[in-house]
Amino acid sequence: xxxxxxxxxxxxxxxxxxxxxxxxxxxxxxxxxxxxxxxxxxxxxxxxxxxxxxxxxxxxxxxxxxxxxxxxxxxxxxxxxxxxxxxxxxxxxxxxxxxxxxxxxxxxxxxxxxxxxxxxxxxxxxxxxxxxxxxxxxxxxxxxxxxx
Amino acid sequence: xxxxxxxxxxxxxxxxxxxxxxxxxxxxxxxxxxxxxxxxxxxxxxxxxxxxxxxxxxxxxxxxxxxxxxxxxxxxxxxxxxxxxxxxxxxxxxxxxxxxxxxxxxxxxxxxxxxxxxxxxxxxxxxxxxxxxxxxxxxxxxxxxxxxxxxxxxxxxxxxxxxxxxxxxxxxxxxxxxxxxxxxxxxxxxxxxxxxxxxxxxxxxxxxxxxxxx
Numbered sequence: 001x002x003x004x005x006x007x008x009x010x011x012x013x014x015x016x017x018x019x020x021x022x023x024x025x026x027x028x029x030x031x032x033x034x035x036x037x038x039x040x041x042x043x044x045x046x047x048x049x050x051x052x053x054x055x056x057x058x059x060x061x062x063x064x065x066x067x068x069x070x071x072x073x074x075x076x077x078x079x080x081x082x083x084x085x086x087x088x089x090x091x092x093x094x095x096x097x098x099x100x101x102x103x104x105x106x107x108x109x110x111x112x113x114x115x116x117x118x119x120x121x122x123x124x125x126x127x128x129x130x131x132x133x134x135x136x137x138x139x140x141x142x143x144x145x146x147x148x
Numbered sequence: 149x150x151x152x153x154x155x156x157x158x159x160x161x162x163x164x165x166x167x168x169x170x171x172x173x174x175x176x177x178x179x180x181x182x183x184x185x186x187x188x189x190x191x192x193x194x195x196x197x198x199x200x201x202x203x204x205x206x207x208x209x210x211x212x213x214x215x216x217x218x219x220x221x222x223x224x225x226x227x228x229x230x231x232x233x234x235x236x237x238x239x240x241x242x243x244x245x246x247x248x249x250x251x252x253x254x255x256x257x258x259x260x261x262x263x264x265x266x267x268x269x270x271x272x273x274x275x276x277x278x279x280x281x282x283x284x285x286x287x288x289x290x291x292x293x294x295x296x297x298x299x300x301x302x303x304x305x306x307x308x309x310x311x312x313x314x315x316x317x318x319x320x321x322x323x324x325x326x327x328x329x330x331x332x333x334x335x336x337x338x339x340x341x342x343x344x345x346x347x348x349x350x351x352x353x354x355x356x357x358x359x360x361x362x
Contacts, residue, residue, distance in 0.1 A: 022360045026227055029292055042290035044189075046226040049288045051351045052342060053185045053229075053326040054169070054308040064189075117221040120189035 004076060004086065004137065005093045006102070012133035015126045018103035027123050036134075040065050040127040064116065068124055069144065071110045076132075077141035085109045103129070153243045154311060155196040156264045156272050157182060157233075160216060165197055167267035170310035171219075171233060172320060173243040178235040180219065181247075181358055182309030183325050184226045187233070191220050196235075199274060207273055223361040227289040229325045229353055231309075232361050245311070248319030249356030250284060250295045257281050261301060261324060261350075263310030277301055278315070287351065295354035297322045303350040312352045322352030 016024050030039035044064040047053070075082040075089070085105075092102050107118035107125050114121075132140045157180075158167040169186030173179070180196070187194060195216040201208040218236040225231070235241060253259065261277045279301035286293045297312065303324060312322035327345040336343065 020223070020361075022223070022225060022357075026225065026292065030290060033291055043226060046229075046289050047185070048229055048294075048296075048325060048351070048353070050328055050330060051287065051326040052329040052345050053183070054303050054305045054324065054345075054350075115192050116189045117187075117191045117224065119221055120224050120226070 004090055006076070006089075006129070007133045007137055012130040015099055015103070015129045015133065018099040019123055019126055023123050027127065031127075036127050036131045037065075040068075040124045043123050043127070044068075044121075064114075064121070065124065067114050068110060068121060069128060071113055072106070072125070072128055073141065073144045075106065075110065076137060077144070082109070150262050150276065151199040151202060151274055153245060154262045154274060155180070155198065156267055156274075156306070157186060157194070157196045157219065157309065158267075160193045160195050165195065165214070165216060167197070167264060167270075167272055167306055169267075169306060169308040170263035170324070171196060172245060172262075172309075172311040173241060174245050174247060174320065175242055176362065177242050178240060179222070179242070179362070180233040180235070181311075181320070181323060181355070182231050182233060183323055183353075184224050184229045184231040185325070186309040187221055187224070187231055189221075189224065189226070194219055194221075194233075197272065209271070209273065225357065225361060227292050228294045228357045229289070230323060230357055230361065232358065244318075245313075246319045247355050247358050248314060248317070248321040250297050250321055250352075250354035251356055252317075252319065253281055253284075253297070253314050253321050255281050255283055258315045259297075259299065259321070260313040260315055261299060261303070261307070261310060261352075262313065263303070263307035263324060265304040265307050267306030272306075282349070295356065296325075297352045297354070298328070299324070299350040299352055300348055301350055302346070302348045303327065312355075320355050322355055323358075324350060324352045326351055 107122040111118040171182035198215040201211040219233040223232040282300040283298040328349040
């Protein structure tokens with residue numbers, strides 16, 4: 001398994017810098033009052049209070065967070081399905097100040113897998129990375145495996 | 149007048165276009181704006197429908213074949229329910245529509261709302277409505293407040309994402325997102341219609357949040 005040096009020497013909040021400013025501001029505001037898990041859910045499942053949307057299509061039930069966590073676990077924790085992507089990610093981690101490139105790459109890979117736009121899931125990816133950075137990748141891989 | 153500016157947007161599934169809402173070409177190269185919930189975070193099979201059914205000013209509703217152009221999400225803010233899209237393919241386009249803000253309008257001012265009401269039922273007719281801004285309000289999403297307009301008009305499914313144009317200067321000041329409904333559980337649906345949405349209180353989010361997403 002390719003060793004990923006993603007979360008060493010990085011403050012968890014430094015991952016926010018990988019987002020465009022408008023997303024960074026919203027995620028920061030969400031994290032002021034919510035846990036990481038709650039903030040990720042808030043982004044992915046947002047709806048405006050007291051407003052019934054007038055879309056022409058039924059709104060699907062959004063269960064995106066478990067799906068994203070599952071795919072990130074596969075990507076970062078050694079699932080052979082993502083071996084090529086993990087190698088590419090390892091190359092990206094060789095250079096410093098590359099969080100934007102890392103989040104873009106992970107969002108694109110996982111977005112393509114789950115059928116969601118990279119720019120939509122990027123804030124959730126960042127929040128999940130912040131959760132991992134609070135512990136360690138090995139601990140998160142072990143914990144999430146037992147929870148899945 | 150708006151047929152080359154405001155488009156029906158939806159998903160192409162098994163060769164059939166399923167309208168999801170309305171979007172607007174703005175005065176930036178190849179960029180359109182709509183509501184985030186219209187695209188549901190996904191680029192898959194996402195297209196706009198080009199209006200080629202105009203005949204002497206009338207929209208021919210018997211024409212069923214329309215050119216479709218793929219679009220892609222460039223920026224999205226689900227909390228404020230806003231999305232910026234780009235045209236894909238070889239074409240290039242932009243309109244004269246400038247982005248403004250709800251800050252620029254006063255309650256009681258006249259606005260134009262453009263969209264495709266009832267397009268969920270297959271009736272895709274570009275429709276222009278004129279109404280007044282009933283109120284300017286702050287609404288919350290996940291605890292984050294945003295500026296909204298209350299429009300004194302009834303809207304219907306298919307109009308989500310449609311532009312709210314300030315008549316006095318032609319700027320796009322809001323994006324239509326839906327009807328006021330009290331947050332209660334156990335609502336009912338009659339013939340696919342939620343009776344709670346049948347009133348003239350339509351919400352639009354300020355377009356002022358779009359500028360920083362460009």
